[in-house]
Amino acid sequence: MRILVRTSRLAIWGRRLALFGFAVLLVSTGLHMFGQIASPVFEIALVIGTAIGALAFALGVAAYVTLWVSGDKGWGPASVGVFLGLVCLGPALAALAFARLYPSSADVTTAVDDPPRLVMAAPDAPQIDPESILQSFPNLITRIYQIPPEALFVLAQDLLRANGWTVLGIAEPSQVDNRVTVNALRRSLLGWENEIAFRVAASPMGAQIDLRSASLGPVYHDLGDNGRAIEAFLLALDDRVNAYIRDNLAMADDEPIAVPGSSGEEPQAQ
Missing domain, CATH: 1.20.58 (Methane Monooxygenase Hydroxylase; Chain G, domain 1)
Structure with missing residues (x-):
C-alpha cells in the first residue's frame, strides 16, 4: 500500500x-x-x-x-x-x-526660548520635555566658539553641504537682528524629509550657533531621527572648529618675528 x-x-x-x-x-x-x-x-x-x-x-x-x-x-x-x-x-x-x-524629536532645537525659524516644516508634535531631550541627546546644546562669526558661518555651511543637505534659503542679518540663519532640507536614510536650520550670531566670546531640526510634515514620533542628526552635526562642527583654531595657531607660530638689524643692516644709533 x-x-x-x-x-x-x-x-x-x-x-x-x-x-x-x-x-x-x-x-x-x-x-x-x-x-x-x-x-x-x-x-x-x-x-x-x-x-x-x-x-x-x-x-x-x-x-x-x-x-x-x-x-x-x-x-x-x-x-x-x-x-x-x-x-x-x-x-x-x-x-x-x-x-x-529615544523620545520624540520631531521638532528639537538648542534654543528652546528662541529657536531658529523654519521655512517649510510644519511639525505637529506633542509637547517635548527639554530635560528628556538632553538626557537622550546630551550634546544638543548651544555652541559658543572663540572664532569670528564669519568663520563659524563658513564652517557650518561647508559641513551642511558636505552632508548632502539642500540649502533652502539664507536669511541675511538686518540692522535690528545681526544674525544669519540658513535653512536646509535633509532626507533621512529611508527617505523621510526634515528641515534643518542653523543660526550664527556674534557673542562676547566670539560666535555662537543654534540649530533646529523638524520633520517636514506632522508625525507622532520620529524615533529620535532629528535629535541624532543635529547632535551629529554639532559634534562634527566641534571637530572642524578645533581644526580651524589649530591651523590658525600654527600659522601664527610660523610667522617670522622682525628683529632690528636681521636684514644684514646695522641698527642705527640713536
Missing part, C-alpha cells in the same frame, strides 16, 4: 505571503528613498508589508507544527515563510526599539 505524501498548504501559503510582503517592503522603500512616492504612501506600504509578513510568519510556524505531526512535505517553503516573515517584521521591531530608546 502506497502512502500519499502531500505538501502542506500552510507552508505554500506562508511562502507566497512572505515573498509578497517582502516585495512590497523592498519596492516601496526603494521608491521612497529616491523620492518617487510620498511619505504617507510609503507608511501605508510599510503597514501592509508588515501585516503580510506577520501573517506569513504565523503560517510558517503553523506549518512546522503540522509537518511534524503529519509527516507531509513542505519544510523548505515553511522555512521561507518564517525567515522572510521575520525580515518583514524587522522594521516594525526596530521602530519599537527606537521609540523605547
